[in-house]
Amino acid sequence: MPKQMHHADVPARNHRTKSNGPMKTILSSLLLTIAFLFAHPADAPASKENPLLEEEQQKLLEGGETIVSLHRNDDDIIDISGSIYIHSLPERIWSIISDYNNMAGTLPRVMESRVVSENGNVKIVDQTSKTGVLFVKIKFHTLSEVTETYPERLSFELLDGDFETFSGSWLLVPAQGKQGTFVSWSARVKPTFSAPEFIMDAVQKRDLRDLLETIRELSESGRTGDGPTQAKSAVTAS
Structure with a gap:
């Protein structure tokens, strides 16, 4: 008060x-x-809509832009989404974002990652990540249930960790008539840790941009990181 x-x-x-x-x-x-x-000039206006639905934004993505948008709600739940176009097929991209046990050597800011259990297309993934800027440093943990629909969509839901809310999905949409894929990540997020809102929002947008662009680089270069790739899995890194 x-x-x-x-x-x-x-x-x-x-x-x-x-x-x-x-x-x-x-x-x-x-x-x-x-x-x-x-x-960043390519940041989209704050919106809850999937950027891939807009034809104009698809053209920006095909031109090499990475589009990230963030909307902070009155209840402090953050809707964040990002999209990128990758000159690679969905199966290739899926194999990269599914390498749970080697993510610490592949994806930015992931410190630890492992599959705890799996049952068919449902997996439990335990991850520890870090983020921050200047004097604000944050380390956070998530235990998530991931449901996969290979190689199109995977959704994740928080079971435990440093968030009140952390749920969302990856979506891989093949480009018609091209050897390419529109990749989008969207989530509803409410962390339990505190930081100034403008810093938290900027850091989340930066981290998502880095994640998408790293996946594009790995997909188009033919690299998969430091470890072997496991097909038909998913990632919940944020």
Whole structure:
């Protein structure tokens, strides 16, 4: 609950404001620097819709852009999605994002990843990842249930971890008449850890962009990371 302000508090507050002028200037410059570092012309307007549904955005993707959008709801649940076009077939891309036990050597910011159990097309995946910027460093854990529909779609749902909400899906859509695939990742996220909203939002967009572009690089270069690839699985890295 906000502290009630009394008239006696005002002189002291004004005094601190004057003495902290240089510090406020430094802080303002730092915030502007962070905003500049995370600004990107290809970021889509905040929307809950799948970017792949828009023909204009498909053209941007085919032109090499990575599109990421984020919408923060009133209940602090974040809707985030990202899309990319990869000059590779869905089966190839699927094999890369399914290498659970070697993700720490393949995908950015994944520290540990392993399959805990599996039953047909449903797998339980345990992951530890890290993220952050400048003075904000975050390490988080997820235990997720992944349901796979090879090689088109896979969905994930949080069972336990450092989030109140973490659910979403990967979608792989072949481009008509081309040896390429539209790849999208979307999720609803509400972490239990705290950080300034503008930093958290910028970091999530950056991390998703890095993830998608790493998958594109691996797919188009023919590399699969440091370990063997396991087909028909899924990834919940965020």
